[in-house]
Amino acid sequence: GGAKVTYRRVMLKISGEALMGDQGYGLHPPTVARIASEVKSVHDLGVEICMVIGGGNIFRGLQGSAQGMERATADYMGMLATVMNALAMQAALEARGMHSRVISAIRMDEVAEPYIRRRAVRHLEKKRVCIFAAGTGNPYFTTDTAATLRANEMNCEAIFKGTKVDGVYDKDPNKHADAKRYDNVTYDEVLQQHLGVMDASAIALARDNNLPIIVFSLDEPGGFRGILSGQGTYTKVQ
Numbered sequence: 001g002g003a004k005v006t007y008r009r010v011m012l013k014i015s016g017e018a019l020m021g022d023q024g025y026g027l028h029p030p031t032v033a034r035i036a037s038e039v040k041s042v043h044d045l046g047v048e049i050c051m052v053i054g055g056g057n058i059f060r061g062l063q064g065s066a067q068g069m070e071r072a073t074a075d076y077m078g079m080l081a082t083v084m085n086a087l088a089m090q091a092a093l094e095a096r097g098m099h100s101r102v103i104s105a106i107r108m109d110e111v112a113e114p115y116i117r118r119r120a121v122r123h124l125e126k127k128r129v130c131i132f133a134a135g136t137g138n139p140y141f142t143t144d145t146a147a148t149l150r151a152n153e154m155n156c157e158a159i160f161k162g163t164k165v166d167g168v169y170d171k172d173p174n175k176h177a178d179a180k181r182y183d184n185v186t187y188d189e190v191l192q193q194h195l196g197v198m199d200a201s202a203i204a205l206a207r208d209n210n211l212p213i214i215v216f217s218l219d220e221p222g223g224f225r226g227i228l229s230g231q232g233t234y235t236k237v238q
């Protein structure tokens with residue numbers, strides 16, 4: 001449609017689980033393809049796109065440490081899992097004719113570019129999708145923190161957090177019929193009321209830099225493009 005797009009550069013954060021479809025584990029190629037198409041439809045609007053993808057569909061640090069593994073080691077494994085997801089997404093974007101770069105916070109030069117801020121900015125200016133992989137490169141953090149960090153560094157106007165539901169609710173909408181969705185909520189309300197948007201470090205980092213977080217449903221076909229053109233339902237955290 002002719003709706004005007006107010007965003008120039010955005011960060012899309014999705015969990016690793018968003019890529020596993022109905023499976024309990026790993027990657028579901030048709031789902032990766034569908035999300036890549038959603039990204040393309042927004043890219044076609046002229047919006048510069050950064051992405052961070054989690055790794056929870058393959059490995060989570062907490063899961064490893066619960067099984068007796070040292071937390072830091074398990075977290076590094078989790079970061080490596082995000083690289084696999086990033087490569088899968090890059091392949092799907094390329095299959096749709098888009099140019100992209102996987103940029104890793106942990107050096108693995110044969111597989112991905114190292115993270116160099118100015119270089120990443122240049123890729124965005126050239127309309128390449130930048131997929132930031134390996135989280136922040138540090139254990140004890142999450143990909144939500146990584147998304148917030150990179151969004152700040154890349155001067156993104158907002159983080160779009162794609163989830164299974166169309167925003168932030170006062171209680172789980174899948175369990176409670178009377179759950180209420182917020183149109184707007186503040187960072188402090190999210191922290192105080194433990195609303196499950198992102199972990200507390202990520203929320204605090206967004207708050208301290210006035211970076212809005214837009215929570216929307218990634219399951220809604222055309223939803224990402226719709227939200228960017230001012231349609232559909234979502235929650236804005238700011």
Ligand code: UDP
Binds near residue numbers: 053055056074137
């Ligand atoms: N991780 C980490 N540091 C980071 C980002 C991620 O140690 O900066 C590890 C952590 O173990 C985490 C795993 O990578 O559990 C996968 O990331 P996350 O849980 O954020 O993925 P998601 O839940 O979004 O799929």
